Amino acid sequence: MKRAQHIIVITAILLLQACVNVQPWERAVLAKKEMSPQGDSIINGLDDHIYFSKEGSSGGRSFGGGGCGCN
Amino acid sequence: MIARPHGSIRVPLRAACRTLFPERYPPPQPSAKFSLKPLVWVAMAVGLIRPAAAVEWQKDIAVLFYDEPGRVRAVEPVYGLKGDFGDDRWLNLKIALDSLTGASPNGIPPAARPQTISSASGSTQAAAHELPVDTNFKDTRIAFNAHWQQPVNENTIAGVGITFSTEYDYRSTGLNLTIDRAFNKNNTTLSLGVATSYDTIFPHAGIPRPLTYGGGTFSQPSPTDPNERKVVSDLLLSLSQVISANILWAITYGVTRANGYLTDPYKLVGVFYSTGQPEGGANACIGQPLPSSFLQGKAAGDPVVYCYEKRPSDRLQQSIYTGWKQYFTGDVWDIAYRYTHNDWGMDTHMIDTRYAWRLSRNWFVRPHLRYYQQSAAHFYRIGLAYGDPIPHDASGDNRLAKMTAVTTGLEIGQREASGRQWHIALEIYRQNWPHPPGAIGVQNNIDLIPDLQSLMLRFGMTLVDKH
Numbered sequence: 001m002k003r004a005q006h007i008i009v010i011t012a013i014l015l016l017q018a019c020v021n022v023q024p025w026e027r028a029v030l031a032k033k034e035m036s037p038q039g040d041s042i043i044n045g046l047d048d049h050i051y052f053s054k055e056g057s058s059g060g061r062s063f064g065g066g067g068c069g070c071n
Numbered sequence: 072m073i074a075r076p077h078g079s080i081r082v083p084l085r086a087a088c089r090t091l092f093p094e095r096y097p098p099p100q101p102s103a104k105f106s107l108k109p110l111v112w113v114a115m116a117v118g119l120i121r122p123a124a125a126v127e128w129q130k131d132i133a134v135l136f137y138d139e140p141g142r143v144r145a146v147e148p149v150y151g152l153k154g155d156f157g158d159d160r161w162l163n164l165k166i167a168l169d170s171l172t173g174a175s176p177n178g179i180p181p182a183a184r185p186q187t188i189s190s191a192s193g194s195t196q197a198a199a200h201e202l203p204v205d206t207n208f209k210d211t212r213i214a215f216n217a218h219w220q221q222p223v224n225e226n227t228i229a230g231v232g233i234t235f236s237t238e239y240d241y242r243s244t245g246l247n248l249t250i251d252r253a254f255n256k257n258n259t260t261l262s263l264g265v266a267t268s269y270d271t272i273f274p275h276a277g278i279p280r281p282l283t284y285g286g287g288t289f290s291q292p293s294p295t296d297p298n299e300r301k302v303v304s305d306l307l308l309s310l311s312q313v314i315s316a317n318i319l320w321a322i323t324y325g326v327t328r329a330n331g332y333l334t335d336p337y338k339l340v341g342v343f344y345s346t347g348q349p350e351g352g353a354n355a356c357i358g359q360p361l362p363s364s365f366l367q368g369k370a371a372g373d374p375v376v377y378c379y380e381k382r383p384s385d386r387l388q389q390s391i392y393t394g395w396k397q398y399f400t401g402d403v404w405d406i407a408y409r410y411t412h413n414d415w416g417m418d419t420h421m422i423d424t425r426y427a428w429r430l431s432r433n434w435f436v437r438p439h440l441r442y443y444q445q446s447a448a449h450f451y452r453i454g455l456a457y458g459d460p461i462p463h464d465a466s467g468d469n470r471l472a473k474m475t476a477v478t479t480g481l482e483i484g485q486r487e488a489s490g491r492q493w494h495i496a497l498e499i500y501r502q503n504w505p506h507p508p509g510a511i512g513v514q515n516n517i518d519l520i521p522d523l524q525s526l527m528l529r530f531g532m533t534l535v536d537k538h
Contacts (some may be wrong), residue, residue: 022258026316029398033490034427037311037321037396039405042131042151043531045165049147050137050527054502056445056471057411057419060325060390063305067236067243067270068212071335071470 038062129153129490133531139523142204143173159228160221169212169238174204178338178467180453180519182374190279190339190377202521205337212238218247226253234268243270247305262309273298274336281334281381282461301331317398325390338380340467343511344369345456366457371512375457380466382450388413401429416449417471433485439498441478447471453507453519469504469520476502480527490535498527 022030029035038044044061052058053070131151138144147169154162179188181200188195188203197203213236220230227250234245245268253260272278278296309323344366361375369375394407406424411417423441430436448471450464477500484494504520 021256022313022316024257027313029317030313030319032398034403035319035396035398037319037394040131040531041163042133042149042165043529045167046133046135046147046149046529049167049169050135050500051443054470054500054525055419055443055474055476056417056448057388057390057413057421059305059327059388060392060409060411061323061394061407062307063232063234063245063247063264063266067234067241067245067268067303068214069210069238069241069270069272 125157127155127535129155130534131531132534133529136528137525138527139173139525141174142523143171143175143208145169145171156221158222161219163216163218163232165214165216167212167214169210169214171208171210171212173208174206175208175337176469177203177205178380178469179203179341179374179377180467180514181517181521182372183370183513183517184373186374188339188377190337190379200517210239212236212241220249223250226257227251232266240274241270241272243268245269245303258313260309260311262307262311264305264307264309266305266307268303270301270303270331271298272300272332272336278332278336279379281379282340282465283379299332299336301329301333303327303329319396320394322391322393325388325392327386327388327390329386329388331384333384333386334380334382335466335468336379338466338468339377340380340452340465341377341454342375342457343454343514344371344373344375345458345511346371372510372514373512374454378455378465380468381464382466383415383464386413386415403427415471417446419443419445433487435484435486437482437484437494437496439478439480439482439496441476443476443478445474447473447507451507453509453514454511456511472504472507472520474502474504476500482529491533493532494530496527496529496531498529500525500527 038061041062048058048061049068049070052068058071129152131149131153133149133151135145135147135149137147147167149165149167151163151165153164156162177188177190177195179186179197181197181202184199186195186197186203188197190205193205193207195203195205215235216232218230218232220228223229230247230249230251232247232249234243234247236243245266247264247266249262249264251260251262278299305325305327307323307325309321311319311321314320366375388411390409390411392407392409394405396403396405404424404426407422409419409421409423411419421441421443423439425437425439427435427437448466450462450466451471452462452465452467453472454467455462455465478498480496480498482494482496484492486492502523502525504522506515507519510519
């Protein structure tokens with residue numbers, strides 16, 4: 001069952017990328033700073049540092065900004 | 072400076088002027104202004120990067136003020152420098168200073184009677200029904216990151232980064248490597264990243280013996296070592312997909328392994344009197360029966376002694392993070408979800424959404440909502456029962472307890488076409504803990520983990536220098 005779910009997810013991802021065909025000249029919006037997939041790294045770093053010191057899990061999006069003795 | 076085309080002519084001219092007219096052209100004074108650019112020169116000197124014909128520098132300045140009323144207060148200024156060397160070559164530098172003062176919970180819950188707790192970090196007193204907090208909490212942390220990336224072939228970009236942070240009793244040094252490969256006319260990007268950090272902790276009073284008596288009537292055992300170490304390794308595998316000319320989607324699978332000293336040397340776990348327990352047993356972390364006079368008059372749930380906590384020396388976390396970003400005629404909506412599972416028995420869910428609403432050509436407001444929930448670690452205890460055998464691991468740190476947290480915020484800012492912008496955000500962070508399992512006797516009538524509300528005020532500014 002679990003294996004079937006994995007196959008469905010992977011197939012869906014492959015189908016999705018196969019049917020997307022945005023041309024370079026259509027990327028004006030995607031090139032905007034506010035559309036960056038990683039977001040604002042400075043703000044994300046500040047937020048992640050707070051949540052890292054207050055919660056039992058962290059990370060998942062990108063690498064942390066150095067260790068911390070706060071957790 | 073490295074991009075100015077006439078820089079090589081200006082320098083000898085200025086030197087000649089100083090020689091001919093020393094009064095009019097005094098020697099340069101050392102500047103007090105802080106800059107990360109010397110690091111760029113070092114990187115160039117060792118051949119890591121080479122000067123480009125034109126470099127666009129983006130400078131980011133941000134300050135975060137964090138306040139938990141009656142507890143911790145923090146101020147964190149950050150300075151970031153991002154250099155675009157052209158041809159997809161980027162240098163990112165960031166330095167952050169984090170200053171903390173105030174009081175932090177020490178792992179002991181409120182009790183029906185006043186408590187006095189002595190530990191390596193000092194003595195703490197709490198009135199009845201009041202949460203004991205370590206009032207000696209004070210630290211300053213400096214963190215530095217550098218990351219360089221450049222193409223290695225037509226569709227592949229590689230990156231290398233270093234991280235370093237130091238504080239009063241903690242130091243961390245790390246290295247990370249990333250590789251991004253674009254497919255499908257750049258509509259799909261696969262990324263692989265690995266990182267490792269080596270951390271050292273060196274409390275002023277040494278590392279306490281875990282699950283031994285932390286303070287009170289008996290003498291405190293000597294610390295085991297002056298310092299301890301841990302190694303944290305990460306692996307991230309990510310897929311970014313262009314869905315349409317206005318929509319981006321990304322999904323990341325991550326594995327984090329932490330190994331070494333994962334205990335918090337300042338956190339305690341309480342031992343509470345429990346009627347019906349055999350006196351003369353292993354007595355939790357005390358190791359020997361206490362004299363009966365010591366227990367006289369105690370009701371079930373009253374504190375007996377306080378011990379240093381102990382966590383497993385290994386933790387494996389897996390995570391799935393997925394984000395969706397969509398552009399609507401000037402507005403940008405993004406939503407992200409993260410699930411994590413670790414072998415300490417914690418499952419967490421996080422959902423975070425922001426909507427940047429463009430009010431005019433330059434002005435925007437951005438509401439923010441974040442929800443987080445976690446289950447408890449298997450060794451989390453609100454307290455140990457007197458008479459119980461010594462557990463293998465135990466911690467009273469409420470960050471390991473079952474919890475929900477909600478962040479609500481609003482940001483307002485101004486953005487110019489040149490890339491310059493500023494923004495200010497006010498956020499409220501609320502943490503809520505249900506009544507924990509394992510409470511004994513009178514503990515069931517006490518709010519053992521009081522809810523917490525924190526305020527965050529953040530200011531940020533971006534400047535772009537084009538040469």
